[in-house]
Amino acid sequence: MKPAVYFDEYDEGSTLQCLLCPRHCVIKQGEVGFCKTRRNVDGMLYSLNYGQLTSIAIDPIEKKPLFHFFPGETILSVGSWGCNLSCEFCQNWEISKDRPKVIKHVMPQQLIQIATERKSKGIAFTYNEPVVSFEFILDTSRAASKEGIYSVLVTNGVIEREPMELLSQSMRAMNIDIKGWNDDFYRKEIGTEKANVLRSIEIAIKSGVHIELTTLIIPGKNDNLEEMEEEALWIKSLSPDIPLHINRYFPNYHYTVPATQVESLIELASKAKKHLNYVYVGNVVLEGYSDTFCPDCGNLLIERRGYNVIVSGVDEKGRCTSCQKEISLVF
Ligand code: SF4
Numbered sequence: 001m002k003p004a005v006y007f008d009e010y011d012e013g014s015t016l017q018c019l020l021c022p023r024h025c026v027i028k029q030g031e032v033g034f035c036k037t038r039r040n041v042d043g044m045l046y047s048l049n050y051g052q053l054t055s056i057a058i059d060p061i062e063k064k065p066l067f068h069f070f071p072g073e074t075i076l077s078v079g080s081w082g083c084n085l086s087c088e089f090c091q092n093w094e095i096s097k098d099r100p101k102v103i104k105h106v107m108p109q110q111l112i113q114i115a116t117e118r119k120s121k122g123i124a125f126t127y128n129e130p131v132v133s134f135e136f137i138l139d140t141s142r143a144a145s146k147e148g149i150y151s152v153l154v155t156n157g158v159i160e161r162e163p164m165e166l167l168s169q170s171m172r173a174m175n176i177d178i179k180g181w182n183d184d185f186y187r188k189e190i191g192t193e194k195a196n197v198l199r200s201i202e203i204a205i206k207s208g209v210h211i212e213l214t215t216l217i218i219p220g221k222n223d224n225l226e227e228m229e230e231e232a233l234w235i236k237s238l239s240p241d242i243p244l245h246i247n248r249y250f251p252n253y254h255y256t257v258p259a260t261q262v263e264s265l266i267e268l269a270s271k272a273k274k275h276l277n278y279v280y281v282g283n284v285v286l287e288g289y290s291d292t293f294c295p296d297c298g299n300l301l302i303e304r305r306g307y308n309v310i311v312s313g314v315d316e317k318g319r320c321t322s323c324q325k326e327i328s329l330v331f
Helices: 108-117 130-146 161-170 183-190 194-206 225-238 262-273
Strands: 007-009 016-018 038-041 044-047 055-060 074-079 122-125 150-155 173-177 210-217 244-248 279-282 300-305 308-311
Touching: 016 044, 044 130, 074 108, 108 122, 108 130, 122 130, 130 150, 130 161, 161 194, 173 194, 183 194, 194 210, 194 225, 210 225, 210 262, 225 262, 244 262, 262 279
Parallel strands: 074 122, 122 150, 150 173, 173 210, 210 244, 244 279
Antiparallel strands: 007 016, 038 044, 055 074, 300 308
Protein backbone atom coordinates (compact mmCIF):
# COMPACT_ATOMS: atom_id res chain seq x y z
CA MET A 1 0.00 0.00 0.00
CA LYS A 2 1.18 3.50 -0.80
CA PRO A 3 -0.25 6.70 0.73
CA ALA A 4 -2.54 8.45 -1.76
CA VAL A 5 -1.65 11.98 -2.84
CA TYR A 6 -5.11 13.49 -3.36
CA PHE A 7 -7.59 13.28 -0.50
CA ASP A 8 -8.94 15.34 2.36
CA GLU A 9 -10.76 14.93 5.65
CA TYR A 10 -14.50 14.83 5.12
CA ASP A 11 -15.87 15.28 8.62
CA GLU A 12 -14.71 15.44 12.20
CA GLY A 13 -14.33 11.65 12.38
CA SER A 14 -12.05 9.50 10.24
CA THR A 15 -14.10 9.67 7.02
CA LEU A 16 -12.10 10.86 4.00
CA GLN A 17 -12.85 12.22 0.56
CA CYS A 18 -10.72 11.09 -2.38
CA LEU A 19 -9.93 14.01 -4.69
CA LEU A 20 -8.11 12.15 -7.46
CA CYS A 21 -11.02 11.96 -9.87
CA PRO A 22 -14.29 13.87 -10.20
CA ARG A 23 -16.25 11.15 -8.38
CA HIS A 24 -14.90 12.59 -5.11
CA CYS A 25 -15.77 9.38 -3.23
CA VAL A 26 -16.52 9.77 0.45
CA ILE A 27 -14.74 6.81 2.08
CA LYS A 28 -15.41 5.68 5.62
CA GLN A 29 -12.81 4.03 7.86
CA GLY A 30 -11.91 0.57 6.48
CA GLU A 31 -13.80 1.07 3.20
CA VAL A 32 -12.74 1.58 -0.41
CA GLY A 33 -13.85 4.06 -3.07
CA PHE A 34 -15.83 3.31 -6.23
CA CYS A 35 -12.73 2.11 -8.11
CA LYS A 36 -11.80 -0.24 -5.22
CA THR A 37 -8.17 0.87 -5.49
CA ARG A 38 -8.18 3.35 -2.59
CA ARG A 39 -8.81 2.40 1.04
CA ASN A 40 -9.27 4.50 4.15
CA VAL A 41 -7.04 2.98 6.83
CA ASP A 42 -7.23 4.80 10.16
CA GLY A 43 -7.88 8.18 8.56
CA MET A 44 -5.23 7.86 5.86
CA LEU A 45 -6.04 7.06 2.22
CA TYR A 46 -3.90 4.40 0.54
CA SER A 47 -3.47 3.29 -3.06
CA LEU A 48 -4.00 -0.49 -3.05
CA ASN A 49 -2.65 -1.26 -6.53
CA TYR A 50 0.76 0.44 -6.31
CA GLY A 51 3.19 -1.71 -8.34
CA GLN A 52 0.56 -4.40 -8.88
CA LEU A 53 0.67 -5.43 -12.51
CA THR A 54 -1.81 -7.74 -14.21
CA SER A 55 -0.17 -7.57 -17.66
CA ILE A 56 3.26 -6.78 -18.96
CA ALA A 57 4.03 -7.13 -22.66
CA ILE A 58 5.88 -5.67 -25.60
CA ASP A 59 3.22 -4.28 -27.94
CA PRO A 60 3.27 -2.45 -31.25
CA ILE A 61 2.73 1.23 -30.44
CA GLU A 62 -0.12 1.17 -32.98
CA LYS A 63 -2.02 -1.08 -30.54
CA LYS A 64 -2.44 1.74 -27.96
CA PRO A 65 -3.57 3.15 -30.51
CA LEU A 66 -0.91 5.73 -31.38
CA PHE A 67 -0.39 6.13 -35.14
CA HIS A 68 1.61 9.38 -35.18
CA PHE A 69 4.09 8.61 -32.41
CA PHE A 70 7.17 6.53 -33.30
CA PRO A 71 5.21 4.63 -35.99
CA GLY A 72 6.22 1.00 -36.39
CA GLU A 73 8.03 0.79 -33.04
CA THR A 74 7.17 -1.38 -30.05
CA ILE A 75 6.67 -0.32 -26.43
CA LEU A 76 6.73 -2.04 -23.05
CA SER A 77 3.07 -1.99 -21.99
CA VAL A 78 1.77 -2.56 -18.48
CA GLY A 79 -1.63 -2.69 -16.83
CA SER A 80 -2.80 -2.90 -13.24
CA TRP A 81 -6.40 -3.28 -12.09
CA GLY A 82 -9.38 -1.03 -11.32
CA CYS A 83 -11.33 1.72 -13.07
CA ASN A 84 -13.26 4.81 -12.01
CA LEU A 85 -16.05 4.48 -14.61
CA SER A 86 -19.12 2.29 -14.86
CA CYS A 87 -19.27 1.27 -18.57
CA GLU A 88 -21.45 -1.82 -18.95
CA PHE A 89 -19.74 -2.54 -22.31
CA CYS A 90 -16.23 -2.58 -20.77
CA GLN A 91 -13.81 -4.32 -23.12
CA ASN A 92 -11.32 -5.03 -20.27
CA TRP A 93 -13.70 -5.92 -17.44
CA GLU A 94 -11.58 -8.83 -16.13
CA ILE A 95 -9.01 -6.34 -14.83
CA SER A 96 -11.08 -3.16 -14.50
CA LYS A 97 -13.94 -4.26 -12.27
CA ASP A 98 -12.03 -6.03 -9.52
CA ARG A 99 -8.63 -7.20 -8.37
CA PRO A 100 -7.68 -10.40 -10.25
CA LYS A 101 -6.03 -13.25 -8.34
CA VAL A 102 -2.78 -13.23 -10.30
CA ILE A 103 -0.75 -10.10 -9.67
CA LYS A 104 2.91 -9.37 -10.32
CA HIS A 105 4.59 -6.93 -7.94
CA VAL A 106 6.93 -4.58 -9.81
CA MET A 107 8.32 -1.34 -8.36
CA PRO A 108 9.05 1.71 -10.60
CA GLN A 109 12.82 1.13 -10.78
CA GLN A 110 12.29 -2.55 -11.64
CA LEU A 111 9.92 -1.60 -14.43
CA ILE A 112 12.45 0.85 -15.85
CA GLN A 113 15.04 -1.94 -15.69
CA ILE A 114 12.71 -4.25 -17.63
CA ALA A 115 12.16 -1.56 -20.27
CA THR A 116 15.93 -1.16 -20.61
CA GLU A 117 16.55 -4.92 -20.83
CA ARG A 118 13.87 -5.27 -23.48
CA LYS A 119 15.29 -2.29 -25.38
CA SER A 120 12.01 -0.39 -25.19
CA LYS A 121 12.34 3.38 -25.57
CA GLY A 122 9.15 3.86 -23.60
CA ILE A 123 6.63 2.51 -21.11
CA ALA A 124 2.88 2.57 -21.81
CA PHE A 125 0.38 2.55 -18.94
CA THR A 126 -2.65 0.88 -20.46
CA TYR A 127 -5.09 -2.10 -20.43
CA ASN A 128 -7.11 -1.06 -17.33
CA GLU A 129 -7.56 2.63 -16.36
CA PRO A 130 -4.10 3.89 -15.32
CA VAL A 131 -5.43 6.99 -13.56
CA VAL A 132 -6.47 4.85 -10.57
CA SER A 133 -2.77 3.91 -10.22
CA PHE A 134 -1.88 7.60 -10.10
CA GLU A 135 0.95 7.36 -7.56
CA PHE A 136 2.61 4.44 -9.36
CA ILE A 137 2.44 5.94 -12.84
CA LEU A 138 3.62 9.33 -11.58
CA ASP A 139 6.63 7.83 -9.73
CA THR A 140 7.51 5.56 -12.66
CA SER A 141 7.12 8.15 -15.42
CA ARG A 142 9.18 10.72 -13.49
CA ALA A 143 11.99 8.23 -12.82
CA ALA A 144 11.83 6.89 -16.38
CA SER A 145 12.15 10.32 -17.98
CA LYS A 146 15.35 10.90 -15.96
CA GLU A 147 16.75 7.79 -17.65
CA GLY A 148 15.66 8.83 -21.14
CA ILE A 149 12.66 6.51 -21.27
CA TYR A 150 9.40 8.16 -22.31
CA SER A 151 5.95 7.37 -20.92
CA VAL A 152 2.60 6.93 -22.62
CA LEU A 153 -0.84 7.02 -21.00
CA VAL A 154 -3.91 5.32 -22.46
CA THR A 155 -6.75 6.75 -20.43
CA ASN A 156 -10.41 7.68 -20.13
CA GLY A 157 -9.25 11.16 -19.08
CA VAL A 158 -11.48 11.23 -16.00
CA ILE A 159 -9.19 12.81 -13.45
CA GLU A 160 -9.12 16.09 -11.54
CA ARG A 161 -7.30 19.09 -12.95
CA GLU A 162 -4.23 19.15 -10.68
CA PRO A 163 -3.29 15.45 -10.94
CA MET A 164 -3.80 15.67 -14.72
CA GLU A 165 -1.45 18.65 -14.88
CA LEU A 166 1.15 16.70 -12.89
CA LEU A 167 0.87 13.61 -15.10
CA SER A 168 1.08 15.72 -18.24
CA GLN A 169 4.51 16.93 -17.14
CA SER A 170 6.01 13.45 -17.31
CA MET A 171 4.05 11.85 -20.19
CA ARG A 172 5.21 12.21 -23.81
CA ALA A 173 2.02 10.87 -25.42
CA MET A 174 -1.52 10.00 -24.51
CA ASN A 175 -4.45 8.33 -26.14
CA ILE A 176 -7.59 9.65 -24.47
CA ASP A 177 -11.09 8.21 -24.97
CA ILE A 178 -13.95 10.42 -26.02
CA LYS A 179 -16.68 7.90 -25.34
CA GLY A 180 -19.30 9.83 -27.27
CA TRP A 181 -20.57 13.36 -27.71
CA ASN A 182 -23.94 12.93 -26.04
CA ASP A 183 -23.95 14.35 -22.50
CA ASP A 184 -26.70 11.99 -21.34
CA PHE A 185 -24.77 8.95 -22.59
CA TYR A 186 -21.69 10.12 -20.68
CA ARG A 187 -23.67 10.82 -17.53
CA LYS A 188 -25.88 7.71 -17.48
CA GLU A 189 -23.73 4.99 -19.05
CA ILE A 190 -20.17 6.12 -18.41
CA GLY A 191 -20.66 7.70 -15.00
CA THR A 192 -19.07 11.09 -15.50
CA GLU A 193 -19.52 14.44 -17.21
CA LYS A 194 -18.07 14.76 -20.72
CA ALA A 195 -16.59 18.11 -19.68
CA ASN A 196 -14.17 16.31 -17.34
CA VAL A 197 -12.65 14.47 -20.30
CA LEU A 198 -12.49 17.53 -22.54
CA ARG A 199 -10.69 19.42 -19.78
CA SER A 200 -8.07 16.65 -19.52
CA ILE A 201 -7.47 16.73 -23.27
CA GLU A 202 -6.98 20.50 -23.16
CA ILE A 203 -4.56 20.21 -20.23
CA ALA A 204 -2.47 17.56 -21.99
CA ILE A 205 -2.28 19.61 -25.19
CA LYS A 206 -1.33 22.74 -23.27
CA SER A 207 1.49 20.77 -21.65
CA GLY A 208 2.87 19.72 -25.04
CA VAL A 209 1.85 16.06 -24.79
CA HIS A 210 1.31 14.27 -28.12
CA ILE A 211 -2.41 13.46 -28.18
CA GLU A 212 -4.52 10.97 -30.11
CA LEU A 213 -8.20 10.35 -29.38
CA THR A 214 -10.37 7.24 -29.56
CA THR A 215 -14.13 6.83 -29.81
CA LEU A 216 -15.52 3.29 -29.51
CA ILE A 217 -18.72 3.23 -31.54
CA ILE A 218 -21.61 1.30 -29.96
CA PRO A 219 -24.71 0.81 -32.15
CA GLY A 220 -27.62 2.94 -30.97
CA LYS A 221 -25.60 4.62 -28.24
CA ASN A 222 -23.03 6.93 -29.77
CA ASP A 223 -23.25 6.35 -33.53
CA ASN A 224 -25.19 9.51 -34.34
CA LEU A 225 -23.69 11.31 -37.34
CA GLU A 226 -24.52 14.81 -36.11
CA GLU A 227 -22.87 14.10 -32.77
CA MET A 228 -19.78 12.78 -34.56
CA GLU A 229 -19.64 16.00 -36.55
CA GLU A 230 -19.87 18.05 -33.35
CA GLU A 231 -17.09 15.95 -31.81
CA ALA A 232 -14.90 16.44 -34.89
CA LEU A 233 -15.55 20.19 -34.87
CA TRP A 234 -14.50 20.40 -31.22
CA ILE A 235 -11.31 18.46 -31.94
CA LYS A 236 -10.66 20.72 -34.95
CA SER A 237 -10.94 23.76 -32.68
CA LEU A 238 -7.88 22.38 -30.83
CA SER A 239 -6.11 21.21 -33.99
CA PRO A 240 -7.28 19.45 -37.17
CA ASP A 241 -4.05 17.42 -36.98
CA ILE A 242 -5.10 15.49 -33.84
CA PRO A 243 -5.61 11.86 -34.96
CA LEU A 244 -9.03 10.40 -34.20
CA HIS A 245 -9.48 6.61 -33.97
CA ILE A 246 -13.04 5.46 -34.58
CA ASN A 247 -13.10 1.93 -33.21
CA ARG A 248 -15.48 -0.97 -33.64
CA TYR A 249 -17.25 -2.23 -30.54
CA PHE A 250 -17.76 -5.94 -29.84
CA PRO A 251 -20.23 -7.26 -27.23
CA ASN A 252 -18.54 -7.63 -23.86
CA TYR A 253 -19.24 -7.61 -20.12
CA HIS A 254 -23.00 -6.81 -19.71
CA TYR A 255 -23.64 -5.57 -23.26
CA THR A 256 -25.09 -7.99 -25.82
CA VAL A 257 -25.76 -5.47 -28.61
CA PRO A 258 -24.16 -6.97 -31.78
CA ALA A 259 -20.83 -5.60 -33.05
CA THR A 260 -20.90 -2.27 -34.88
CA GLN A 261 -21.74 -2.50 -38.58
CA VAL A 262 -18.73 -1.68 -40.74
CA GLU A 263 -20.88 0.65 -42.91
CA SER A 264 -21.69 2.73 -39.83
CA LEU A 265 -17.97 3.09 -39.00
CA ILE A 266 -17.26 4.21 -42.58
CA GLU A 267 -20.06 6.81 -42.48
CA LEU A 268 -18.88 8.18 -39.15
CA ALA A 269 -15.28 8.33 -40.37
CA SER A 270 -16.37 10.24 -43.50
CA LYS A 271 -18.23 12.74 -41.34
CA ALA A 272 -15.17 13.26 -39.09
CA LYS A 273 -12.85 13.54 -42.09
CA LYS A 274 -14.72 16.63 -43.27
CA HIS A 275 -13.04 18.46 -40.39
CA LEU A 276 -10.00 16.42 -39.36
CA ASN A 277 -6.83 15.50 -41.24
CA TYR A 278 -6.22 12.07 -39.74
CA VAL A 279 -9.17 9.76 -39.05
CA TYR A 280 -8.70 6.01 -38.66
CA VAL A 281 -11.09 3.09 -38.28
CA GLY A 282 -9.90 0.42 -35.82
CA ASN A 283 -10.75 -3.05 -34.48
CA VAL A 284 -11.61 -4.10 -38.03
CA VAL A 285 -9.57 -4.83 -41.18
CA LEU A 286 -10.64 -2.20 -43.69
CA GLU A 287 -8.30 -1.34 -46.51
CA GLY A 288 -7.13 2.27 -46.51
CA TYR A 289 -8.74 3.14 -43.16
CA SER A 290 -5.62 2.53 -41.09
CA ASP A 291 -3.19 4.16 -43.54
CA THR A 292 -1.96 7.75 -43.22
CA PHE A 293 -2.36 10.02 -46.25
CA CYS A 294 -1.05 13.54 -46.77
CA PRO A 295 -4.00 15.87 -46.07
CA ASP A 296 -2.81 18.23 -48.85
CA CYS A 297 -1.83 16.02 -51.80
CA GLY A 298 -3.19 12.57 -50.80
CA ASN A 299 0.24 10.88 -50.97
CA LEU A 300 0.37 7.60 -49.01
CA LEU A 301 2.63 8.41 -46.05
CA ILE A 302 2.35 5.38 -43.77
CA GLU A 303 0.94 2.04 -44.81
CA ARG A 304 -0.38 -0.33 -42.14
CA ARG A 305 -1.24 -3.98 -42.65
CA GLY A 306 -2.27 -5.12 -39.20
CA TYR A 307 0.73 -4.19 -37.09
CA ASN A 308 3.08 -4.28 -40.06
CA VAL A 309 3.95 -0.62 -40.65
CA ILE A 310 5.76 0.86 -43.65
CA VAL A 311 6.69 4.54 -43.47
CA SER A 312 7.23 5.33 -47.14
CA GLY A 313 5.96 8.83 -47.87
CA VAL A 314 7.64 10.89 -45.13
CA ASP A 315 11.20 12.24 -45.30
CA GLU A 316 13.64 12.43 -42.37
CA LYS A 317 12.34 15.89 -41.45
CA GLY A 318 8.76 14.63 -41.19
CA ARG A 319 7.55 16.15 -44.47
CA CYS A 320 5.46 14.57 -47.20
CA THR A 321 7.86 13.32 -49.90
CA SER A 322 5.46 14.48 -52.60
CA CYS A 323 4.41 18.02 -51.60
CA GLN A 324 6.73 18.72 -48.59
CA LYS A 325 3.84 19.41 -46.22
CA GLU A 326 4.93 19.06 -42.60
CA ILE A 327 3.16 16.03 -41.16
CA SER A 328 2.10 15.90 -37.53
CA LEU A 329 4.37 13.04 -36.43
CA VAL A 330 6.70 12.28 -33.53
CA PHE A 331 9.60 10.03 -34.49
S1 SF4 B 1 -10.03 7.61 -7.79
FE1 SF4 B 1 -11.41 5.98 -7.06
S2 SF4 B 1 -11.74 6.42 -4.90
FE2 SF4 B 1 -10.89 8.28 -5.82
S3 SF4 B 1 -12.67 9.54 -6.35
FE3 SF4 B 1 -12.12 8.33 -8.18
S4 SF4 B 1 -13.37 6.46 -8.06
FE4 SF4 B 1 -13.40 7.41 -6.04
